[in-house]
Amino acid sequence: MTDNIIEVRGLRTQFGSHVIHDGLDLDLKRGEILGVVGGSGTGKSVLLRTIVGLITPAAGKVRVLGQDVGQLSGPAREALERRWGVMFQDGALFSALTVQENVEVPLRAVPGLTDAQREGLAQLKVSMAGLPWNANDKYPSDLSGGMKKRAGLARALALDPEIVFLDEPTAGLDPIGADAFDKLIVGLRDALGLSVFLVTHDLDTLHACCDRIAVLAEKKVLTTGTMADMLKVDHPWVHEYFHGPRARAATVGKD
Numbered sequence: 001m002t003d004n005i006i007e008v009r010g011l012r013t014q015f016g017s018h019v020i021h022d023g024l025d026l027d028l029k030r031g032e033i034l035g036v037v038g039g040s041g042t043g044k045s046v047l048l049r050t051i052v053g054l055i056t057p058a059a060g061k062v063r064v065l066g067q068d069v070g071q072l073s074g075p076a077r078e079a080l081e082r083r084w085g086v087m088f089q090d091g092a093l094f095s096a097l098t099v100q101e102n103v104e105v106p107l108r109a110v111p112g113l114t115d116a117q118r119e120g121l122a123q124l125k126v127s128m129a130g131l132p133w134n135a136n137d138k139y140p141s142d143l144s145g146g147m148k149k150r151a152g153l154a155r156a157l158a159l160d161p162e163i164v165f166l167d168e169p170t171a172g173l174d175p176i177g178a179d180a181f182d183k184l185i186v187g188l189r190d191a192l193g194l195s196v197f198l199v200t201h202d203l204d205t206l207h208a209c210c211d212r213i214a215v216l217a218e219k220k221v222l223t224t225g226t227m228a229d230m231l232k233v234d235h236p237w238v239h240e241y242f243h244g245p246r247a248r249a250a251t252v253g254k255d
């Protein structure tokens with residue numbers, strides 16, 4: 001039996017004649033935090049959105065938790081979707097709902113939950129995401145960038161997912177907030193046994209969180225491996241990214 005919780009094979013995605021991925025293969029192993037990196041516009045977010053079924057690929061297969069996402073529809077698809085949670089780049093919160101109400105949205109699809117149970121579960125997820133209790137009643141416009149991200153994470157955790165997709169979770173956070181978020185991701189993975197697909201540009205996050213890294217370039221996953229493996233890759237973009245001045249700054253004090 002494979003321990004791959006996500007398997008992408010021969011993926012091709014395109015918008016009109018603009019090909020984003022061509023022959024892309026990727027695995028996410030159960031329990032790992034995989035960092036997905038690549039230059040701007042290489043298709044990291046499109047890959048995430050394709051895996052969760054928001055974009056239909058032109059070719060190839062996406063298997064999540066042993067099921068072919070493209071072959072599922074109706075209740076079978078909804079059942080699979082309940083086994084993952086997604087935190088989009090800006091949190092994608094509903095502005096007219098409070099934090100707690102935002103987290104309750106996915107819980108409304110669960111049959112048999114009373115209002116009190118749903119509210120209690122939402123409050124639990126808000127607190128697991130590291131927000132103070134008084135954040136429950138706040139609206140997204142009242143939250144800082146970091147709090148919005150935590151609220152987006154709370155919503156992603158609402159249904160006790162096995163996989164969490166995070167799109168640039170530390171973008172726009174100050175270094176202390178970003179560091180706290182990195183620790184939160186690792187802590188939640190360890191406590192809940194999550195598998196995490198993490199799109200990031202943040203070298204500190206790669207160092208702090210990721211078991212493996214997948215580099216997107218030339219329309220595919222060019223290479224995968226640990227941070228130590230990345231340092232040996234002989235490709236101009238990969239070399240510049242992992243050996244440039246920001247990379248050196250990120251490794252200070254890590255050895």
Ligand SMILES: Nc1ncnc2c1ncn2[C@@H]1O[C@H](COP(=O)(O)OP(=O)(O)OP(=O)(O)O)[C@@H](O)[C@H]1O
Nearest residue numbers: 015018020038039040041042043044045046047201
């Ligand atoms: N809905 C869409 N319609 C047309 N083109 C799109 C659509 N979504 C994304 N693209 C294009 O696909 C390419 C990849 O976009 P994507 O957002 O995945 O890049 P990225 O690697 O996540 O970039 P960044 O690091 O800047 O966030 C870009 O050229 C983008 O313009």
